[in-house]
Amino acid sequence: MILVIFAMSCKKDSNINNTDETANLTLVKTITNGTHNINLYTENGKLQVGYNKIFLQLKNTDGSLIDNAQVSWRPLMHMMSMQHACPYSTIGKVAGKTALYEGYLVFQMAGNANEYWELNFDYTIGNTAYSANTKIEVTEAAKRNLVSFVGTDNVRYIIAMVAPKNPKVATNDMQAMIFKMQDMLTFPIMDGYTLKIDPRMPGMGNHGSPNNVHLTQSGADKTYYGKLSLTMTGYWKINLQLANAIGTIVKGEEVSGTNESSSIYFEVEF
Known part of the structure; x- marks a missing residue:
């Protein structure tokens, strides 16, 4: 109407x-x-x-x-x-x-x-x-660029990847935004968090990459910025851990020999 x-x-x-x-x-x-x-x-x-x-x-x-x-x-x-x-x-x-x-x-x-x-x-x-x-009309994205979850602090978070939009074999500028669901209509930006990243290639022995920089908040728009290292073309899973302002991990797990993936992640393929 x-x-x-x-x-x-x-x-x-x-x-x-x-x-x-x-x-x-x-x-x-x-x-x-x-x-x-x-x-x-x-x-x-x-x-x-x-x-x-x-x-x-x-x-x-x-x-x-x-x-x-x-x-x-x-x-x-x-x-x-x-x-x-x-x-x-x-x-x-x-x-x-x-x-x-x-x-x-x-x-x-x-x-x-x-x-x-x-x-x-x-x-x-x-x-x-x-x-x-x-x-x-809102359609599904080709790859996962958003995660929504309830943290250990009982807060529902929404994390959206802003960049890179066109990833390349390089150290890419990475951007994301972190929100919480205050109620069904209100989603304020969360300040002072750290979004830890660990990019891996599941189809290539789950190898990682060097020189990544975890995302921290900067600028008037309250966006989170970091560096994403992609060493070859193909499918990458960007494993995530969300740490609050005092450094406590509220969601996400480290990748290890016994754990191949975090429960929260983004995807890129190029």
Whole structure:
């Protein structure tokens, strides 16, 4: 259902070049409420389980771009027996762009024939408020890029891999985000943790790699950063251990001669 709070607004003319603003992006979906269109873009044109960087443009019905909107969103998963949200960011302007906005959504599960994700928008242009919503298709990722679990501290965590998106034989920059499930609608970022990594190749004797750096938090966006060493192409399992601020492991096990894998891990294959 599409809902418009106020039906009329003053249009803002724009001569912004739409192609330049979204040149390296692929349209996922256009949402309309009869007054404006909201275009959703990603780099690959998909929404998938895990971390999704999403870009938005708002347009008047005549096609002119809107560059003065204040936008927020609320994702909601409609399941057979319950509803829940997922971790998500605020929405802001892309640096150096005039009418392109950005944010992220971290989906814990894919939709299916009976269960689906809904994305709700609230936005203002000048002093006029609007809303729009739509069903969105969320598919499974090719490899595991998200883990959700209850730790030994009885907290439910969600850890999403942000990078590398295109791994290579090298020491790759690795990024992840760590959230907790406060309730069905609230997923705050967790501060001060350490995400320990141990990449292994199960199909090659479970060998590891040198010069990995565990992920720690840095920067205003509260992302976790580290280094992931991949010494050859193929399938890698990135074994994880999550340590809290005092160094206690709340989930995950060390890889050893008697334990080939942690219970929590990411996957990459290239």
